[in-house]
Amino acid sequence: MTKRTRIPGKEISKPVYINTRLVNYYWQRTSRNKLAVFGLVFILFLILLALIGPSFTADPTLVDFDEKNMPPVGFTNIKSAYHIDTNEFTTTEIRGTGKHPLGTDGKGRDMLSMLVSGAMVSLQVGLIATGIALIIGTILGVLSAYAGGWVDNILMRFTDIMMTFPFFLLLVLIVFIFGPSLAFIVLAIGLTGWTGTARLVRSEALSLRTREFVTAAKALGATDKRVIFHHLIPNVMSLIIVIATMSIPGVILAEAALSFIGLGDPTVPSWGIILEAGQHSLDTAWWIAVEPGIMLFLTVLAFNFLGDGLRDAFDPRSSV
Amino acid sequence: MDNNVLKVNNLKTYFYTRHGTARAVNGIDFEVKHGECLCLVGESGCGKTVTALSILRLVESPPGKIVDGEVLYNNLDLTKCRIKRLRQIRGKDIAMVFQEAQSALNPVLTISDQIIEQIMLHLPLNKKEAHSRACGLLEEMGIPSVERVMNVYPHQLSGGMKQRALIAMGLSCNPQILIADEPTTAVDVTIKAQILDIFRDLKRKRQMSLLFITHDLAVVSEIGDRAVVLYGGKDVETAPVSEIIDNPKHPYTVGLIGCIPDISQTTGRLASIPGTIPSPLELPPGCPFHPRCSRVMDICRHQEPSYISISHTHKVSCFLYQ
Numbered sequence: 001m002t003k004r005t006r007i008p009g010k011e012i013s014k015p016v017y018i019n020t021r022l023v024n025y026y027w028q029r030t031s032r033n034k035l036a037v038f039g040l041v042f043i044l045f046l047i048l049l050a051l052i053g054p055s056f057t058a059d060p061t062l063v064d065f066d067e068k069n070m071p072p073v074g075f076t077n078i079k080s081a082y083h084i085d086t087n088e089f090t091t092t093e094i095r096g097t098g099k100h101p102l103g104t105d106g107k108g109r110d111m112l113s114m115l116v117s118g119a120m121v122s123l124q125v126g127l128i129a130t131g132i133a134l135i136i137g138t139i140l141g142v143l144s145a146y147a148g149g150w151v152d153n154i155l156m157r158f159t160d161i162m163m164t165f166p167f168f169l170l171l172v173l174i175v176f177i178f179g180p181s182l183a184f185i186v187l188a189i190g191l192t193g194w195t196g197t198a199r200l201v202r203s204e205a206l207s208l209r210t211r212e213f214v215t216a217a218k219a220l221g222a223t224d225k226r227v228i229f230h231h232l233i234p235n236v237m238s239l240i241i242v243i244a245t246m247s248i249p250g251v252i253l254a255e256a257a258l259s260f261i262g263l264g265d266p267t268v269p270s271w272g273i274i275l276e277a278g279q280h281s282l283d284t285a286w287w288i289a290v291e292p293g294i295m296l297f298l299t300v301l302a303f304n305f306l307g308d309g310l311r312d313a314f315d316p317r318s319s320v
Numbered sequence: 321m322d323n324n325v326l327k328v329n330n331l332k333t334y335f336y337t338r339h340g341t342a343r344a345v346n347g348i349d350f351e352v353k354h355g356e357c358l359c360l361v362g363e364s365g366c367g368k369t370v371t372a373l374s375i376l377r378l379v380e381s382p383p384g385k386i387v388d389g390e391v392l393y394n395n396l397d398l399t400k401c402r403i404k405r406l407r408q409i410r411g412k413d414i415a416m417v418f419q420e421a422q423s424a425l426n427p428v429l430t431i432s433d434q435i436i437e438q439i440m441l442h443l444p445l446n447k448k449e450a451h452s453r454a455c456g457l458l459e460e461m462g463i464p465s466v467e468r469v470m471n472v473y474p475h476q477l478s479g480g481m482k483q484r485a486l487i488a489m490g491l492s493c494n495p496q497i498l499i500a501d502e503p504t505t506a507v508d509v510t511i512k513a514q515i516l517d518i519f520r521d522l523k524r525k526r527q528m529s530l531l532f533i534t535h536d537l538a539v540v541s542e543i544g545d546r547a548v549v550l551y552g553g554k555d556v557e558t559a560p561v562s563e564i565i566d567n568p569k570h571p572y573t574v575g576l577i578g579c580i581p582d583i584s585q586t587t588g589r590l591a592s593i594p595g596t597i598p599s600p601l602e603l604p605p606g607c608p609f610h611p612r613c614s615r616v617m618d619i620c621r622h623q624e625p626s627y628i629s630i631s632h633t634h635k636v637s638c639f640l641y642q
Contacts, residue, residue, distance in 0.1 A: 149382070210380075212423040219376055219418075220438050220489065221411030230437065234428045 029313035036309020042302035050123050053116035060117045060269055064108035069285040070094065072103040072111070077285065103287045105277060111291055114269050118292060121270040122299065125186050125255045126248040132190025133251075134244055137197025142232050144198070145205035146224070156202070163195045171254065175263045182265035185258060189251050197243050204236050238314040245307035249300035256296055271296050324392075325529050326352040326375070326414070326497055331389035331399075333367075333374045335600075336382065342600040344370040346553035346608075347389070349627075352497060357523055357530040359540045359561070361576070362550035365597050368533045369419075371550070372499050374399075375531075376410050393497075412442040415490040419502040421482035425474035431458075431485050432470035435492055442493040457488040461518060480511035487518060491526075498522070499531045504539055516542050537580055541565050546633075549573050552598050552608030559634040569636040571613045607639070615640060 030036050054060075071077040071094065079092050102111035144155040174188040208214065209232070217231050258264050259272025266273065271292035278288030333345040345367040352358045360368050373379045375391050377398060391398040393414065398406060410416075418424035426434060435454040439445060445453065451470075458466045461484040474482055483503060490498055500519065504512040520543060522528055532543060540547050544561040549570065557570040568574045575593040595612040598604055604611055610620040617639055625637045 212418055212420060213426045215373070215378055216416070216418050216424040216486075217426070219378055219410055219416040221407050221409075221441055222437075223407060226437075226441075230429075231426050235426070237428070 026313050030309045033305075033309040033312065035305040039302035039305035039307075039309065042298060043306060046119055046123065046299060046302075049116055050120035053119065054113075057113040057116050058110045060109060060113035062109060062113075064104075068104060068106055068108040069281070070097065070100050070104040070108075071285070072287050072291075073097070073101050075103075075287070102291055103285070105274070105288045106281055106285065111274075111287065114274055115271070115291060115295055117269050118271040118274060119295070121182070121268055122252045122255070122296075125182070125189075125270070126252045126303075129186045129189040129193065129251045129255075130244055130248050132187070133193035133247065134197055134240055136191070137194035137243075138201050138233065138236065138240060140194065141198040141201030142205045142228055142236070145202045145209055146228055146232060148209075152202075155198075159195050159198050162192065165192070167192055168254070168257070171258055172261075172263060175258065180263055180265045182255075182268045182270070185255060185265065189254055193247065193251065197240075197247070200239060200243060201236050204239050205232050208232055208235050242307055242311045242314060245303055245310055249303040252296065252303075253300055323354045324351040325354050325394070326531070327390075327392040328371070328375065329390045329392070331371065331374055331391065332387045333370050333379055333384060334387050335384045337601075340601050343553050343603055344384075344600045345374060346600075346603065348548075348550065348553070348555050350548045350555060350558060352529045352531055354529060355523065355527045356545040357519075357532055357543055359544035359547040360531065360533045360550055361535065361537065361540055361547050361564075363535060363576075363597050365600070366550045367553040367600070368535075368550055369501055372416065372501050372531070372533055375499065376414060376416060377406060378416075408442070411438060411490075411495070412493045413495055414497045414499065415493070415495040416499040416501065417487050417490040417503050420506045421479065421486045422474065422506075424486055425482060427474055430471055430473055431477070435470075435485070435489050438489050439492045454488070454492065457492055458485065461485070461488045462514070463488075479507050480514065483507055483511070483515055484518065487515070491522065494526070495528065497529045497531060499533070501533045502535070503532075504534070504536070512539075519543055537565070537577060549576070552603055553600060554608060554637070556609065556638070557634075557636045559636075563634050567634075569630060569634070569641060570609075570638050571615050571640070572609050575612075575614075607637075 030040075069077060069079070076093050076095050079094050081092070082089050100110050100112070102115065104110055105114070140155055140159070144152045170192055171185065171188055174184060178184045214227055214231055217227055222230070255264070255270060256272030256275065259270055260276050260279070262276060264270060264273050264276065274292040275289050275296070278285070278290075278292070282289055328348060328350050331345055331348045332343070335342040335344055348367070348371055350358065350360075360371060362368050370379060370384075374386055375398065377386065379386065386399050389399065393409065396405070396409075398409065425431075429437075432451065432454060435457070436447065436450045439450040439453055440447070443450070443453075455466045455470060458469060463469050463481060463484055469477065469481065469485070474485075477485065483506075487500075487503065490500075503519075504515050507515065516539065519530060519532070523530055530543075532539075534540060540561055547559065547561050547564045548555045549557040549564070549572065551572050557564070557568070557573050559567075559569075564573060565577065568577055572593070578591045579593065581590055593612055598608055598611070606622050607613070607620045607625050610616045613620065619639050623639075625639050625642065627635050627637045628641055629635050630641060
């Protein structure tokens with residue numbers, strides 16, 4: 001049996017977001033890609049976790065040295081202690097308890113609560129930085145394609161120069177100059193990450209610009225601003241959605257990587273910060289580094305899968 | 321009395337390409353009178369569309385450039401006036417309807433978005449008033465269930481419907497002049513008849529001037545009052561339509577009319593004009609038509625013919641009549 005592909009029919013008359021048939025159509029195309037569905041489900045789960053998780057978990061900043069380095073449920077850990085009064089060296093085996101299902105870190109903070117609040121940080125970093133990058137990239141790309149001539153030349157050469165900067169070194173430099181503040185890191189990622197978007201959008205807009213509806217709009221008196229914002233940008237939206245899902249994981253990873261080398265914002269418990277703290281105790285408490293690692297891995301994978309699926313679904317030439 | 325609403329004088333639009341200068345429009349003169357339908361007729365590549373685009377200064381620049389001539393609308397030269405003024409004229413005083421409705425409508429905006437945008441750009445109406453005006457226009461175009469059509473995207477309409485929506489957009493601000501660039505070429509015969517009806521009605525009801533661009537002499541005879549025959553970027557003959565059809569003077573016009581297939585005669589080969597239209601990159605010296613002309617004379621190869629009046633409405637540029 002082959003599945004029937006339904007092409008959007010005549011009665012569709014609403015924008016995509018409230019148009020159930022068109023949504024169904026794209027959903028049908030996306031959902032044939034099982035990995036994309038996994039990605040979508042995981043991202044929804046993550047958003048839910050970040051939004052309502054903190055009200056169910058303990059305070060992630062609560063320090064309790066009596067309960068430090070508790071293993072996750074189902075694992076055990078050897079705790080050794082030196083008693084100065086009896087001059088004895090004792091080892092006790094501790095088991096994970098339901099109170100801290102994912103264990104605790106070296107200061108006795110609950111891992112689950114930290115991961116949940118880290119999810120919010122990672123999502124915020126990903127969305128805000130990508131948002132900044134997309135806005136800059138889209139406007140520059142469309143402007144460049146639409147204006148053409150020397151404007152195009154200057155903007156694209158500027159993009160080339162931005163591309164040649166080693167992105168990560170630039171981030172390190174910015175952290176070095178302005179200090180490790182999460183806001184600056186997000187801003188820096190956003191302000192440097194638009195180059196790819198600008199190029200992709202430009203090439204798409206170049207072909208749109210020569211389409212007749214642009215000339216027609218001008219013939220009816222539209223200003224350049226109107227043509228750009230009303231006619232060109234809506235036409236590159238599907239491309240932008242795909243670029244967004246593809247670039248969010250890169251941004252999340254960049255923040256984690258910065259944190260990992262010790263340049264993250266120490267006041268915000270992002271996954272990268274937890275990971276960095278856990279790497280020193282890998283031999284005694286492996287879960288502190290492994291748990292945020294798994295979360296990062298799954299998140300990045302989920303966004304990539306979803307991006308792949310969306311790209312295929314939006315591309316009318318693909319046979320999905 | 322001078323009742324010209326649009327006057328094009330010696331218009332020259334060249335394209336500077338890497339292969340050389342393409343003289344797409346090479347000195348065209350015509351005028352559109354109030355309330356008349358003037359047809360620009362010619363083969364593909366003779367400069368019809370570039371002429372239309374030049375009137376509203378819509379030629380892509382670079383590579384295109386209006387190098388000479390003037391386009392006078394109410395004594396305002398559109399080729400030289402400020403771009404801000406020109407934008408007010410585009411759509412409000414002079415509107416344009418394009419050949420392919422599919423590509424002239426923005427695929428991601430609904431019909432209502434596009435018409436209302438256009439109305440609110442030029443007229444001091446709020447969204448609700450613009451909406452009802454748009455509905456009225458679509459109704460006038462003979463579109464059934466207007467409310468439904470207003471909210472759909474272009475790809476959900478048939479070709480004829482799209483063309484009508486496009487015409488409604490062009491008419492939305494009650495322009496004095498409507499430039500229609502082959503509006504019937506991309507639709508089938510029955511739709512073509514309906515669309516021509518719409519144009520005829522408009523001309524009668526609104527006293528609007530039409531500049532109708534077509535390669536189809538049947539359409540010209542249906543709708544035109546006067547016709548200008550273009551060849552190689554120049555106008556070669558100007559006359560009332562009945563004169564053009566019954567009494568063509570220029571050998572090219574004669575040839576064009578001879579090419580119309582006759583449905584009652586099924587035998588033999590279709591007539592054609594030998595050769596092809598010259599490339600605008602290398603127009604022949606002298607009369608641009610001389611390499612294909614059956615009645616070519618020596619003088620045609622060296623000298624460009626000037627315009628001569630045969631009667632006070634019929635002008636032709638050919639040495640046969642000098």
